[in-house]
Amino acid sequence: MVDEKETERNSRLLARALIKRTTIISQIRAIHAMALRVQSEPDLASEFALNAADLDALWFQFRTEDDSVIDLLLASDKLADYSPDLIAEVRQLINAAKNIAQRLIPTGADAVDLSYLREGTSSTQKPREDPVKSLSRLPDIPLPTFEGDYRSWPNFRDRFSALVDSRHNLSNIDKMYYLIGCLKGAAADAVRGIPVSADNYELVMNTLSDKFNRPRLVATSLVDKLLKSSAMTQESLNDLNTFVGTFSEAIALLDALKIPDTGSVAYPSIGQLLDFLRSRVAILEVVGESHKGSANNAPFKSTEKEFLLQFISIYRDMPMLWRIKSKEYMDKHKRINAIKKLTELLKVSRRNITEEDVKKKINILRTTFKRENNKVKKSMVSGSGTDEVYVPSLWYYKELEFLQDQMEEESGISSIIEQMVNRR
Secondary structure: OHHHHHHHHHHHHHHHHHHHHHHHHHHHHHHHHHHHHHOOOHHHHHHHHHHHOOHHHHHHHHHHHHHHHHHHHHHOOOHHHOOOHHHHHHHHHHHHHHHHHHHHOOOOHHHOOOHHHHHOOOOOOOOOOOOOHHHOOOOOOOOOOEOOOHHHHHHHHHHHHHHHHOOOOOOHHHHHHHHHHHEOHHHHHHOOOOOOOHHHHHHHHHHHHHHHOOHHHHHHHHHHHHHOOOOOOOOOHHHHHHHHHHHHHHHHHHHHHOOOOOOOOOOOOHHHHHHHHHHHHHHHHHHHHHOOOOHHHOOOOHHHHHHHHHHHHHHHOOHHHOOOOOHHHHOHHHHHHHHHHHHHHHOOOOOOOOHHHHHHHHHHHHHHHHHHHHHHHHHHHOOOOHHHOOOOOOOOOHHHHHHHHHOOOHHHHHHHHHHHHHOO
């Protein structure tokens, strides 16, 4: 019983797909017939120009319905009824009509607004010609394509809106077919499951916007571009122009994104970015000098050292995270906001770092420094000579010396650190 219902359903769908495909073929044949007549009947040129502009959309519709016919024939075990010559025949009709259109219609004629022809103007009545539009013989503007790169979405959205979406003489089903034809790769996959219909045009646009409109990711890529700018080896006009051009373009694009504040921590401003760049210069200078140091540096990779020095540098500039007797440290909200800000700044180098990672790193730094600092103090208190004073093996010990006067008794400082790490 189930198989019979499924067979009946497939038969109905097949009949519907065949009717739709036949209707599309009839429209294409009508345009081809008009193309043959227009050479001897020049009055048909305007109407033919309008119809010829729809040939690409009709071809896309034909292929869509033809694919549906193949699938349904295959499901009904009737694939032998399919005529493979039909595609070649329809393609030949379209090519012939387009060839005639290219010879008869001036270049760019399809860019002229001929919507008055759709308002019921008869073939015997000469349409009123707009003196401004009569001069608008512009070159063809190809439709943009979109493959799913979020950085290209704003450009695609604006271009498609200007060329297709804003045209009131196009129906939603026409806009739908044009839109589907512009999508490739991941973008096409994102809306593949949505049926092609006039009612779903807005749904497809909204789906694409929800998936690919990612201004914060675009902003991150722009910041990465700034950080990866080639270094200036000497002061020259060309290098300075390149530097100014790169930064001006990126900053202008960042401003154009108008990213809203989605939390208590503001998105880093350009001033903060430049401060960060200055801190990176200082860090790289330290790292560069450390390469000339002792063999104790050998186990560490330069990239890891660079990140740790960057971490300590920013951490040092946030006393509310380490000056335990200050009012700022006692303010829970200030500490939470500082952790968030520190995490955001570090994401430029480590995109996947989380607030929990930052808290654990702070705990490790403080605990390690305290252990080394206690060894130094004990060696000095023992009364030994200066030659026997303990020399810290921790390579970043001097970078953390700002914590020295914050070290309390073991139990007190441990509980404070543990509270700060575990508190969310």
